[in-house]
Amino acid sequence: MHRKLVRHIEKEELFNRNEKLLIAVSGGLDSVVLLHLLHKMEMDCVVAHCNFQLRGQDSDGDEDFVINLGKEYNFPVHSITFETTDYAKENGISIEMAARDLRYNWFETIRKENDCQYILTAHHADDVIETVLINLARGTGIHGLTGIKAKKGKLVRPLLPFTREEIKTYAEQNELEYREDYTNIQTDFVRNKIRHQVIPVLEEINPAIQKTMNENVRRFRDVEQIYNQDILKKRLSFVDQEEGRLLILIAGLKKLTSPVSHLYELLQPYGFHSRGIVNIIESLDSISGKMFYTENYQLLRDRDYLVLTEKGEKDFREYQLDKNDRIELGECVFESKLFDRPLEFKFSTDPHVACFDADKLTFPLKLRKWKEGDMFHPIGMKGRKKVSDYFIDNKFSLTDKENAWLLVSGEEIVWLVGHRMDDRYKITKDTLSIYQVSVG
Structure with a gap:
């Protein structure tokens, strides 16, 4: 021996x-x-x-x-x-x-x-x-x-x-x-x-x-090498990576002869097992928004893609934004400035810039993530609307929802950042001071 x-x-x-x-x-x-x-x-x-x-x-x-x-x-x-x-x-x-x-x-x-x-x-x-x-x-x-x-x-x-x-x-x-x-x-x-x-x-x-x-095991190892070569070759046609996310093109996955096997080999290292893979495949013809989870990862069935991301705890903290301020929250940089309204004021068409009537605001403002029950008055619309309903109407993916920030004055939402202001805080002909916030 x-x-x-x-x-x-x-x-x-x-x-x-x-x-x-x-x-x-x-x-x-x-x-x-x-x-x-x-x-x-x-x-x-x-x-x-x-x-x-x-x-x-x-x-x-x-x-x-x-x-x-x-x-x-x-x-x-x-x-x-x-x-x-x-x-x-x-x-x-x-x-x-x-x-x-x-x-x-x-x-x-x-x-x-x-x-x-x-x-x-x-x-x-x-x-x-x-x-x-x-x-x-x-x-x-x-x-x-x-x-x-x-x-x-x-x-x-x-x-x-x-x-x-x-x-x-x-x-x-x-x-x-x-x-x-x-x-x-x-x-x-x-x-x-x-x-x-x-x-x-x-x-x-x-x-x-x-x-x-x-002897079977030795043959299986040879078969695995051939199998993996084909899996890796096909993967190039329907898988991409972007900013820490794995994007799986649903249309490309559907074209494969054995989508279950391809998806299993792709997702198994992230903790997804055979039964879960079958459930994911069955969701491809349903509406977007369904989520699948393992201990450390989550998979979103979005409109055109399956989006795999690492799970993170939702941040429920509030961050203060004062009159002339700058703060960095993850990849987002928020800048604010307060100024008197000029004689000729032009509204920005950039969705990442918002201007408010400063006299209607309570300083400092707060930045936070959305939570269930949040409501605001979207500019250009009548009445109040739940933030969650706004997400649905505007086809936000779950990833988009998780990344969305709210700008809050007191307890009132003044801006769904990058998307829609609240009508009550818009600039009118009587506005004297302007509070401008930009995010980049």
Whole structure:
């Protein structure tokens, strides 16, 4: 196994002999074998162990075991204790996902602090099969059928060519001690259900299921490369980027032979899953305005485009704008000036400039985003109108609504910035002082 591992590392260029490595060691069979192999290779290693506090005293026993193992091999050991259950509840995720988030974030921190080139984990051939089956059960594209990569960024998995049985045989031959995790035989976790309930049934159908699945994975990886080349080529015809937004031309998407697959591959990195993609496709023939969300992103079905943007909290703060003032709010710069009305005054035709009767205003004015229930008297129209109705009538997209500013005097809206003034504050023949506001 040692010689086979060395050949695999060299062939796949996983890491060099002179590089420093961070090894994730749980104390179980797989990670203990990986650590032993690296010790035989005389690699420069740092050990990282996570205590997730999920098995009481057994978890503490794992930590003690790994610390002593590090001393035996003369490898420095870093360990950390996580409040895994609390983290899962606070973030609304499973224990499995919580443990994954916590350990990989910490591994990267420790890697940098110790000047390690890579993080090594002990995933093996059986894990590849389990991962593919889990992805199939949850819904996936072609990428989810390619299993676990041997190297991805700073993360390296040297044991992927080996089965669990090979690893166990190596441990027995070398009389290696390791910790047994009793939760591995429980079927509360998805991976354990696949391992103990699904794979045995597949082995009854095909005793060589492990070999067959690994061959399938190799073919899927080849297919993925061809598939991705076509996806990237077609993407040029219907996807564009503009000021931090991803614009997906609906007409272009509809022309594709398989719009669902193209949209899935485009949006999956942003947290959109298969069911959500189908819902988005079904919305293409409906009216604009529908929104779709993931944890960090939002997708708007606008008139001609699907518009993907990063989610941000709506700003409900108010900003003061005085008589002769200048303030910057994000990409908008507001400038104001107060002056006596000249004998010959000409109104600006620029929608980004508004002039008001200064004597009707209460200073300082305020700038804020709109909220439900806001009303004003649009100039040139009779009576009051809800700002939200004005948006609808003038076909504002949701992005336009979120970016809209209101200029407010006291509690009254005097200007939907860049669009329409309030009739009550317009300049008349009796106006003596003018308050001008421009936005750029």
